[in-house]
Amino acid sequence: xxxxxxxxxxxxxxxxxxxxxxxxxxxxxxxxxxxxxxxxxxxxxxxxxxxxxxxxxxxxxxxxxxxxxxxxxxxxxxxxxxxxxxxxxxxxxxxxxxxxxxxxxxxxxxxxxxxxxxxxxxxx
Numbered sequence: 001x002x003x004x005x006x007x008x009x010x011x012x013x014x015x016x017x018x019x020x021x022x023x024x025x026x027x028x029x030x031x032x033x034x035x036x037x038x039x040x041x042x043x044x045x046x047x048x049x050x051x052x053x054x055x056x057x058x059x060x061x062x063x064x065x066x067x068x069x070x071x072x073x074x075x076x077x078x079x080x081x082x083x084x085x086x087x088x089x090x091x092x093x094x095x096x097x098x099x100x101x102x103x104x105x106x107x108x109x110x111x112x113x114x115x116x117x118x119x120x121x122x123x124x
Contacts, residue, residue: 001123002036002038002051003034003037003123004039004048004110004111004118004124005037005038005040005120006121007041007042009044011023011074012039012045012049014074014075015052015098020073020074020075021074021094022069022073022094023037023092023093023095024075024083024091024092025090025091025120026083026090026091028121029121029123031123034054035054036051036052036053037051037052037053037054037093038050039052040107040117041104045104046117047104048101048104048105048107048110049100049101050099050101051098051099052099054093054095054096055095055096056093057092057094058094059090059091060089060090061088061089061090062080062081062089065092066080069094110124
């Protein structure tokens with residue numbers, strides 16, 4: 001099963017160059033059968049650019065997540081703390097293998113059901 005996830009272009013670039021191997025989220029999908037995440041790079045890119053398989057998902061308090069993942073976080077501690085400032089529990093999705101599409105896709109090329117970019121994620 002796959003989901004479509006919105007990610008800022010600067011973080012997509014870090015995933016591409018290997019400096020970001022974890023995608024952080026306050027909430028994630030409940031379906032345990034999700035194995036692939038398709039990436040929508042938000043504006044100004046505004047395209048579906050690739051996908052990755054999930055190696056692991058860490059669920060814990062933000063400080064523990066940072067301690068386990070900071071070497072390949074792709075973000076600063078300040079940005080991490082700002083993102084998780086109001087939560088007791090978060091998630092780090094470990095990126096296993098990223099595939100950059102040869103041609104970026106419009107949302108409707110991924111699924112006719114998707115009319116706009118997801119705030120968080122959408123099953124596809």
